[in-house]
Amino acid sequence: MSQPTPQKPNSEEGIATRAQDYGQWYLDVVRRAQLAEHSAVRGCMVIRPHGYAIWEKLQRELDDRFKATGHENAYFPLFIPLSLLAKEESHAAGFAKECAVVTHHRLKSVNGQVVVDPDSKLEEPLVVRPTSETIIWEQFKGWIQSYRDLPILINQWANIVRWEMRTRLFLRTAEFLWQEGHTAHATEKEAIEETRRMLDVYADVAENILAIPVLKGSKTEGERFAGALDTLCIEGMMQDGKALQMGTSHYLGQNFAKSSGVQFLNAEGKLEYVYATSWGVSTRLIGALIMAHSDDTGLVLPPKLAPIHVVLVPIYKTDEEKSKVLEEARAVHAELKAQGLSVKLDEREGLSPGAKYYEWEGKGVPLRIEVGPKDLEKGSLCLVKRFLPAIPGETDIQRRKRAKSFVPRAEAIAGIKPLLDQMQKELLEKARAFRASRTRVIDNLADFEKFYKEEGGGFAWVHWAGDAKDEDEMAKRFETSIRCIPLPEDIPPQAQGAGQCLLTGKPSARRVVMAKAY
RNA sequence: CGGGGUAUAGCUCAAUUGGUAGAGCGCUUGGUUCGGGACCAAGAGGUUCUCAGUUCAAGCCUGAGUACCCCGACCA
Numbered sequence: 001m002s003q004p005t006p007q008k009p010n011s012e013e014g015i016a017t018r019a020q021d022y023g024q025w026y027l028d029v030v031r032r033a034q035l036a037e038h039s040a041v042r043g044c045m046v047i048r049p050h051g052y053a054i055w056e057k058l059q060r061e062l063d064d065r066f067k068a069t070g071h072e073n074a075y076f077p078l079f080i081p082l083s084l085l086a087k088e089e090s091h092a093a094g095f096a097k098e099c100a101v102v103t104h105h106r107l108k109s110v111n112g113q114v115v116v117d118p119d120s121k122l123e124e125p126l127v128v129r130p131t132s133e134t135i136i137w138e139q140f141k142g143w144i145q146s147y148r149d150l151p152i153l154i155n156q157w158a159n160i161v162r163w164e165m166r167t168r169l170f171l172r173t174a175e176f177l178w179q180e181g182h183t184a185h186a187t188e189k190e191a192i193e194e195t196r197r198m199l200d201v202y203a204d205v206a207e208n209i210l211a212i213p214v215l216k217g218s219k220t221e222g223e224r225f226a227g228a229l230d231t232l233c234i235e236g237m238m239q240d241g242k243a244l245q246m247g248t249s250h251y252l253g254q255n256f257a258k259s260s261g262v263q264f265l266n267a268e269g270k271l272e273y274v275y276a277t278s279w280g281v282s283t284r285l286i287g288a289l290i291m292a293h294s295d296d297t298g299l300v301l302p303p304k305l306a307p308i309h310v311v312l313v314p315i316y317k318t319d320e321e322k323s324k325v326l327e328e329a330r331a332v333h334a335e336l337k338a339q340g341l342s343v344k345l346d347e348r349e350g351l352s353p354g355a356k357y358y359e360w361e362g363k364g365v366p367l368r369i370e371v372g373p374k375d376l377e378k379g380s381l382c383l384v385k386r387f388l389p390a391i392p393g394e395t396d397i398q399r400r401k402r403a404k405s406f407v408p409r410a411e412a413i414a415g416i417k418p419l420l421d422q423m424q425k426e427l428l429e430k431a432r433a434f435r436a437s438r439t440r441v442i443d444n445l446a447d448f449e450k451f452y453k454e455e456g457g458g459f460a461w462v463h464w465a466g467d468a469k470d471e472d473e474m475a476k477r478f479e480t481s482i483r484c485i486p487l488p489e490d491i492p493p494q495a496q497g498a499g500q501c502l503l504t505g506k507p508s509a510r511r512v513v514m515a516k517a518y
Numbered sequence: 519c520g521g522g523g524u525a526u527a528g529c530u531c532a533a534u535u536g537g538u539a540g541a542g543c544g545c546u547u548g549g550u551u552c553g554g555g556a557c558c559a560a561g562a563g564g565u566u567c568u569c570a571g572u573u574c575a576a577g578c579c580u581g582a583g584u585a586c587c588c589c590g591a592c593c594a
Contacts, residue, residue, distance in 0.1 A: 042585080097592060131594090164593060172593060225594095233594095245594065282594050315553055354554040372553055382553075400554070518593095 022240040032362035033299035043167040043174030053307035071153040079126035088259040094226020098163040100128040128161040137260040152184040170287030178282035191275035195251040198279040202247035211302040211427040212236045217484025229253040238291035241458040243515035249279035299364030303420035312345040315372030329371045381412040463508035465501035
């Protein structure tokens with residue numbers, strides 16, 4: 001099994017000072033942390049065990065919340081008959097350019113070559129699901145007759161295929177893992193509430209688990225999900241100031257009920273079409289995690305998503321020291337495990353402690369405990385935090401020194417859990433502070449241009465009354481797009497009130513958030 | 519699908535005018551090390567993307583194909 005050679009990071013320069021290398025930096029982190037790699041299959045990604053362990057923790061957090069809001073998991077087919085996908089016209093048109101299509105079902109051997117058997121052509125092509133609305137609504141038809149059958153609250157964990165031209169590990173791959181919720185309701189009000197409820201679930205996970213603050217809002221018509229009446233989204237800011245869409249929740253109205261013919265008898269005995277929602281997040285969240293928090297040493301993980309909370313590195317010279325140090329390290333290991341923490345004792349021979357430090361830091365382990373002769377003498381443990389809030393002008397070596405502390409043994413062991421909780425909060429605060437530093441309320445194009453061309457850019461709160469063409473013009477001139485029309489609760493005081501459209505000067509009732517985006 | 523580029527060891531890349539296939543890192547073994555990426559020695563590892571052509575001779579030149587990367591179009 002081939003392993004890429006880890007490269008030493010160029011740690012003298014910060015990430016912010018080399019935004020143009022951001023893509024390379026991102027790939028380095030993914031590689032150093034051994035999260036994922038490109039596969040031999042075009043556009044597809046292999047998620048390695050460490051990356052998958054993080055995904056599993058994230059899955060668990062999401063799934064618990066889905067269950068708590070009354071949803072149940074189910075599974076639907078990978079293949080969607082072409083005619084079925086085509087039923088909802090705008091939906092089909094939206095995904096038309098990125099579908100993988102199965103046309104045959106058999107191979108045969110010709111002169112020692114395995115080829116597709118032309119005789120096995122399918123009567124109707126099967127589309128590998130780019131999303132599952134159509135096939136799920138086809139099934140809902142049989143489940144729904146009366147208002148008593150509603151609501152139906154279903155979630156599916158699955159892989160889907162969107163044949164993207166350009167791919168990037170976690171952020172955009174031809175095949176990806178996600179969860180898609182699909183719900184059916186008797187009333188518009190209920191469905192709209194559900195759309196909001198799940199957006200709030202996503203925002204909760206983003207902020208409290210991933211430690212990434214997000215903006216909640218609506219997409220403009222052009223960015224809306226194909227087939228939806230309203231698309232709500234959460235948008236996070238990455239360390240290069242670009243926005244990343246981290247989750248979406250769609251109000252689908254009666255579109256899919258109508259195209260699939262799903263009607264129910266309401267309490268008054270009248271036949272009515274069902275109201276629908278769908279919502280999803282994907283392994284892209286792992287990409288968000290990397291881009292929001294990591295540094296030049298590698299991955300930085302919020303403790304709640306860390307597959308390993310604490311790594312123990314023993315330090316010794318002689319055989320005698322070795323046996324004593326290992327004995328102590330194993331004792332500490334056992335005590336921490338008894339607290340329910342996930343702990344790794346790195347007993348590997350032939351690697352210097354420094355090499356081990358780099359390896360585990362690269363993988364994002366939040367805390368390291370070094371156990372050496374000095375600690376045995378003093379009855380202490382050396383506690384090292386993976387992440388510290390930055391002090392401007394501080395060098396790498398100074399920061400490392402600050403991250404280390406020799407703590408009395410009992411105090412250290414009792415303090416791990418509170419420390420992890422504190423680090424989780426610090427990480428969110430750091431991300432919040434960063435976002436605030438890269439957010440502006442802007443009222444004219446000159447300031448807007450300056451923000452993106454000179455100040456690094458970020459989120460711009462601007463008045464907007466333009467149409468799709470005007471949005472295109474902004475994209476051409478500044479590479480920015482409207483990330484969302486924020487929900488009223490997310491609008492800061494200084495961005496409230498009416499004004500004039502940034503581009504057209506037309507009257508505008510509210511501001512939107514513009515940014516460069518992934 | 520349009521424009522540009524690349525393809526050589528596990529990884530990053532050299533190879534003079536067409537003339538014996540190389541380095542660093544990683545890997546294996548042995549020894550000395552070990553509180554921030556240790557050192558020494560030995561070793562394993564190659565269909566130079568594929569196919570065809572030119573030539574005494576091709577990693578290098580020509581043609582076709584394939585894959586990947588960058589810029590567009592598309593995008594959770």
